[in-house]
Amino acid sequence: MHIKPHLTTVLYTLGLTSVGAFGGFIASWLHLPLPFMLGSLIVSGLIALFWSSVLPQGFVFPNSFRLPFLMVIGVMIGTRVTPAVIAALPGYAASFAMLTVFVGAAHWFNYLVFRRIGGYDPATAFYSGTPGGLMESIAMGEEAGANIALLTMQQFLRIIIVITMVPVGLSLWFGAPVGSAAGQTLARTGADLHALPLVIMVGVLGLGVGKIIRLPAAQLTGPLLAAAAVTISGLADLPVPQSAVNVAQVVIGTSLGIRFAGLRGRTMVKAAGLSLISVAGMLGLGLLCAMILEPLTGLHLDVLLISFAPGGVTEMALVALSLHANPAIVTIHHVFRIVLTVLGMGLAARLWPSLGKQRPPR
Template identity: 55%
Template sequence: MPHLLTTLALLGLGTLAAFAVRALGLPLPFLMGPLLLSGTVAMALPAHLPDGYRFPQWLRLAFIAVIGLMIGAQVTPELFRQIPRLILSLAALTLFVGVAHAFNYAVFRRLGAYDRATAFYAATPGGLFESIAMGEEAGADLARLTLQQFLRVIVVVTTLPLGLSLWLGEPVGSAGGMTLARDAVPWQAIPGIALAGLLGLGLGRVLHLPAKQLTGPMAVAALLSLTGAYPLDIPQWLVNVAQVVVGTALGMRFTGLSRALILRGAGLSLVSVAGMLILAAICAEALHLILGEPFDVLFISFAPGGVTEMALVALSLQANPALVTLHHIWRILVTVLGLTLTRRWLRRFL
């Protein structure tokens, strides 16, 4: 019972924090508000949490599936018709993953003085949960590895929309009121959404997809959208609830970490993300000159941040969010595939 009450209290306070962040005009308020609130509780008030408390994993997975359904519903036949001309940008993204990983490894190994395993798995520019799982098996420092991987996403998700807002002179992403969800969705649609989410989670587990809690439901929603069998409309209130749950769960990952460790990790993350964004800008400019695609759309396609917020930023720029999402899923696939194929060799090296 104490654990249930703690979870409800965290979600309630996280919701209030979400509205406060939205009032400030910051991006992705329903994710960032709860994350900041629960992260503060986890770091500053761990003694006030019940013994052995952990945020319910099943609850987090269920609502990550909702976000996956929302993104997958944006996949259309038009997107697939564009794939042949995107081969060059996907190839460039593959190169980006390798170079970014090498750069990050140097940052965490040389500047951070992390051991090889921790530096290597903290350096991956994607596959957050897979990197943490494989790093733990390789003997990495789990606290530092988890911190750096989550900070990568947090720093990109917070700084990139703000930077683009300043550059374009108007808010972008969720700060600009953009959403991939629908407002007028009848309650009768909820069972269908729940069933699609369950099927997606099962598919992701069976096929061992990277980020399976996200990509499995996304694949199911994309298939339903492409075939026209049962196009999904996700209500905005459900997406907001999903972000509050996921943000609260992410913040609780910082339980037990010292302030000094977090500040040091944040400094390393700023260096790492700055390098990756510079590399992303170089790739985007080169592809802009070759393909003629808008620089800003290509830039957010390469930025190693959260899939949802990058898709929302794309929507602000009147670009197809599914196209941007395709690049981010490719980045995750390439990263995880690279880790999987080199796993045996890495055990000897690390």
């Protein structure tokens, strides 16, 4: 029987997500941090690396399947935005200023790593080294003539390594399990499924407005702002159950891990090594910034470190939730980081005309 291509994609997406869920349960049983996201990421990554032949040719995990779960996470984070958080925003001026310095220094460091150590051409090194703005980096890098395969690999490795290292590193820092590894919950205790239709409605509305006004990471920040407006105004209560959070983590983790399909050999090993150097440097710089800011802002070191960790808005918001840091504050910092990075890429494209002249080997 002939199966239509789109039906094949649906079946494989559901199958991979189911396998990812199994990995999430195993990780939860092992008390790993962010078990449902990391467990599904590991399992799907192993499939992509070693059994990619079982996937249809050209298979890509559909963003349309991932989108609703990103919206759920965005809405849940938005419900944490309280009037007290809004009133405290002026007090974050010092951390925003430090974040501006961090973005410039991190991007310069990464460029040197990928250019001098990795031997990448200027465009690939520059856009691989951005400390944020994954999709924008890929789009602008392709226009500049960067090697898209290497660029995509490095950007996803950045996110994956950060969301793995940060919770584990914080557990070692405090000398005891933290976040989900310590049994903390990510959602409101006792929440059931009755509010999910309203959660989805708020998420869709926020996504639409976010895309219209071109918010960075609109799939997350749009629903976040919509949920924050609903919560602060008192229009409705938006409890998100733990089961919905777990499913969202599985889908996000699976979609990240499957990106490794077709990547193997020396190129993969080299890219992983470069990413480890890059991420270690950025996390070290972020830790230094957090230590400087802690006495100035009154924020806890772990909240500041997560705010500077370059792991992507969605993923680092999940880390913040698992560690019971304030996800709204963390997300605000990450949106600011992405905006700075995108502005920096645009400025570099104008002031550095030779950036895209050297076409990389294909």
